[in-house]
Amino acid sequence: MLQVADLGCARGGVPVLKGVTFDVDQGQALILRGPNGIGKTTLLRTLAGLQPAIAGTVTFPEDEGAYASHADGIKTALTVTENLKFWADVHGAPLADDIFATFDLSDLRDRVGGTLSAGQKRRLGLARLGVIGRKVLFLDEPTVSLDAFSVKRFADWLQNRHLAAGGIAVIATHIDLGLAAPELDLSPFKAALDASGGADEAFL
């Protein structure tokens, strides 16, 4: 369902990855590994269409991609329910009641976003993924500031609800989520520093 062929991506005009090729089938997840700065975030943003690829192609069903990063997009002046309701409305999806239980937010429904702890905010940010009903998820460090219990809960949701329903997830993470998913180390795809550096030499 997700095909990535010979993808090259750049950050701030500097190529960071090239020749990235992988397929992810329906109901499968892919874990991206690699040291800090290798370009996991850049790759995920390119896959999600937030920045253009410098080479190669990304194919997945149109209007099925969703991106989630360190920034959860939580409005501090809105309550937990209002935050989720907004994303549900934007995606034209209903706000199912069980989502609060799934992400352990039942007691926080009427709390204002600004008063949530970092971990609670993260859970709210992840709950958005359960609300919007998109099939192809690009997750950038989804478990930052979550405790072990919440990580388990999120992994359960991912495995038993999202992937089981035929969804796809590409996840950049440094911890073990406990998913039965193949891992892709990005180190071999590192773009050489002078990959596009030829331009300068003409002026020297």
Added chain:
Amino acid sequence: MIALLMRDLRLAFRAGGGFGLGLAFFLIVVVLVPFGVGPETELLSRIAPGILWVASLLAALLSLDRIFALDYEDGSLSLLATSPLPLEGVALMKALAHWLTTGLPLTLAAPLMGFLLSLAPEAYVYLFVSLLIGTPALSMIGTFGAALTVGIRRGGLLLSLLVLPLYVPTLIFGAETVRRGAEGLDPTGAGILMAGITAGCFAFLPFATAATLRINLR
């Protein structure tokens, strides 16, 4: 898209949303003018159209940098860009929300402020109509400027410098409409030109804003 509009309005009215700041600023500027130029009613009544238009323009400018900056900081803008909403629609809704929270209150309050500046009685209706037609252009141009400066630290001042020159046509024709109305001349020409600017802004700028956002989100 309605969901986005409702969210922005709700955020504006909640604590820290900044609703009313523009209006209060407008009020204070207009009240300060008689202190500055003296209380001669004849002079005040002559400069009233210009003062009222300049003051509403500055008031509209105040809240522009919030249009996209907050959504950019908390990540909502990236999420909106990957949502089914077209960014053009996002731009339009943002401009509309800005107008409903600044332009419309300004328009409603301006006749009252005209009284403080002893605006000619015939001019009130033109003041109201010109602001009603002109302030949406201010919001739309401002939204475009906000998209240009999104992601820039302390971009507010740069935003003002970019946007103020673009406000000049609306200001000229807006104030001219009111002045002509006050002097009993036919204001339709200036009014129609201003309406044309507004229509043009809403036809083109959502696309320009969306293109700018796409580049700034990279």
